[in-house]
Amino acid sequence: MQKGICLASRRCGRVPVLAVLLIAMAFAIGALFFLGSGAAGNQAVYIEDGYNAYVDKDFDNSYKNFLKARNGFSPWLSFYNLFSENILSKEEVDEMIFSLCVSAAYEDFFNLEQSKWVSVAEKEMQRFSTLKDSEKTKEYTQIYNTLVGVAELCELYDKEEYEEAFKKLLPLEKEALASDQDFFVFEIRFMIASARAMKEPLILKRARELLFMMTNQVGEDNEKTMALWSLMRSGSK
Known part of the structure; x- marks a missing residue:
């Protein structure tokens, strides 16, 4: 018991x-x-x-x-x-930060200026080396490489090496992602400035054609297309 x-x-x-x-x-x-x-x-x-x-x-x-x-x-x-x-997720926040750096850089490039955001984007790019999605890593690398190429164009333009800068534009276009709208906005912007700097009406005509195509795709009320049309009509670089 x-x-x-x-x-x-x-x-x-x-x-x-x-x-x-x-x-x-x-x-x-x-x-x-x-x-x-x-x-x-x-x-x-x-x-x-x-x-x-x-x-x-x-x-x-x-x-x-x-x-x-x-x-x-x-x-x-x-x-x-x-x-x-x-x-x-942390990866999604990393992507947001990188996209911000790219957009900020192109905002400076639209004014044909150098941008501090290229170096910031380079630092952020290092985070994508650990991504499991290799295609996404490749995509971001391509966007970054295009960004570096655009920075070089702006540097040449600032040095008034207009012809040399324009020669580098076409190869850069071929390397850019088809979905990289930031680059194609810049391309038209750069063509307008280069055409007027070199006094080449054919380049300006081509820029106008590309702008028509872009306007049809994104709409007339898009901020960048409106700014490009304003530049086209103003006669300024």
Whole structure:
């Protein structure tokens, strides 16, 4: 009988221990979920602020916010992501930052200026070397290489080496992705400037033809096509 009492006592002793463990686990999970929810909320704010700054062409502020969003990744955010479908992955945030750098660079290139964003894009490119999607890595590499080529054209133009710069434009066009609209906007912009700098009406005519084609594709109310048409009509470089 005494043996039975001892056995029952041991079993009863295990129940509180198990209960404590379950409560501790529930508390830990709740804490992780709470921390993850807060981190996700902060990240969403950074991304929204970054996007709004991007729309306003405040690229420096946009970049800072996107970096905050990237730096906000943590174990508890990863845990929270298991229960949410609306959270961006770290790879997706990396892609956003790289795209921002490219857009910011082309904004400077549209004014035929050099851009600090090329070197920033180069730094961001290093992150894509670990991507499992080799096709995506290849695509971003091609976009970056085109960006570097455009920077070289702007440098030659600034040195007034117009003919040399224009010779490099066609090979660069062949290397660019067919979907790289930023480049093709720049190409028309560069053709307008080169045609007037070299006094070559045939180049200007070709630029107008390409602009007609682009306008038909993206619409007349597109910001860049409107700016290109304004340049075309103004007679300025």
